[in-house]
Amino acid sequence: MLIAVLVFVMAGCFFGEMSYVKPPASGVVKGIFVPKLNGQGAxxxxxxxxxxxxxxxxxxxxxxxxxxxxxxxxxxxxxxxxxxxxxxxxxxxxxxxxxxxxxxxxxxx
Structure with missing residues (x-):
């Protein structure tokens, strides 16, 4: 139960951050289906x-x-x-x- 709570807290934090930074939806959907690797350590x-x-x-x-x-x-x-x-x-x-x-x-x- 503790692990599930921690996972939901982490998910909530990331969804909250996502609503704050508002990434372009088209870029997110395109990145899901056509991933690209750019930069060092990608x-x-x-x-x-x-x-x-x-x-x-x-x-x-x-x-x-x-x-x-x-x-x-x-x-x-x-x-x-x-x-x-x-x-x-x-x-x-x-x-x-x-x-x-x-x-x-x-x-x-």
């Missing part, structure tokens, strides 16, 4: 921007992966709880439910 800056872009995509991808993992865990807990509290569970399986751990939980499926 290649290094371009590589740094590419790395930042990859890290952004990694952040999005890992966020999606964590959300999917969260959903899977919710489903596992819900299925386990449903089986554990079902009325038609045999007495042997009820005993297994009372002594449930990660190694023995597969029978719930």
């Amino acid at each position: 290649t290094r800056d371009a590589i740094a921007l590419l790395g930042a872009l990859v890290m952004t995509y990694f952040l999005i991808e890992s966020g999606i992966a964590l959300f999917v993992a969260f959903l899977i865990n919710v489903v596992v807990v819900a299925v386990s709880a449903s089986v554990y509290t079902a009325d038609n569970v045999s007495s042997a399986n009820q005993q297994r439910c009372n002594d449930l751990n990660l190694n023995s939980a597969s029978f719930l499926l």
